[in-house]
Amino acid sequence: MMMYDFICSTLALHSITGTTNTLIFKGQCMAAMDLSKMGTAKVVLNTSDCNQIVIEKWPVSDVEWAFYLYAATELNQAGIATPTLLSADATLRKLRLEYIPYKVDQTAVANDYAIAMLGRLHRYPANSEWLYHTYTWTETALENALMLLALPEKNARQLRRFQQNSNALFACQSLVSGDSNAGNWGRRESGNLVLFDWERFGKGSPAIDLAPLIRGMGTKQEFIDLAGRYCQLSSHQNIRELAREIAIVKAWIVTEVIVLLHMRQKSAFPLYLNWYREHLPDWLDNVEKML
Secondary structure, three states, X not given: OOHXXXXXXXXXXXXXXXXXXXXXXXXXEEEEEEEEOOXXXXXXXXXXXXXXXXEEXXXXXXXXXXXXXXXXXXXXXXXXXOOOEEEEEOOOOEEEEEOOOEEOOOOHHHOHHHHHHXXXXXXXXXXXXXOOEOOOOOHHHHHHHHHXXXXXXXXXXXXXXXXXXXXXXXXXXXXXXXOOOHHHEEEOOOOOEEEOOOOXXXXXXXXXXXXXXXXXXXXXXXXXXXXXXXXXXXXXXXXXXXXXXXXXXXXHHHHHHHHHHHHOOOOOHHHHHHHHXXXXXXXXXXXXXXX
């Protein structure tokens, strides 16, 4: 995988690692492929008692547990495709989900079909009884990231400006998946796109879901173009404000990813760190003008 692709999206929490483990489930020994990457839950590809390929994920977060039990069916009926919940084990906090067999590349998640689906999610009325992830970008989180990134002082000041302008991302009350990177989309046998991994399901600006659709850090023109397409496919009106928010999300993602990788001691941390140190200074110089 090219390094540019490696950094292409937001918090990519799951991908096939190719590691084969042995899993004991319901007294049976089965081969299971571990799909976990950056997340804390274990995700395996397994075979059900009926020889059906399924995804098993555990222990899932409170947000993702509540999403599949209470929100997913309603959203599916509204045209927001998510994996079918097959069973749920409350004791183990384990979900057994429909297996979505085909990967989706970065270009496919930025097509009109995916953008329109996200638009339907963003317009869907929030239910006060559903559980939501809380998004924040605090000064403390920013400074922790800056300490790791060790950017030149000029670039550190620029990144602080993005954080200072981030309130608009979290004041908005649109439903968002919170993790719409290419690794969290798949295709059914029918060819239909499906969005999975809902542990960051929450409320915020549509930009939170749009930013990961742009490869790499993106450019000002890419932000404007995507915002324009989204506004054509949804009821959103302000292209330039949305483009600005997409840029802010891109900066926020950098700090989220680098802190998370360091905190969880992931082997990918040096790769991300070096890539950001190389590419962030020029990106900040060019995109800061959007603020």
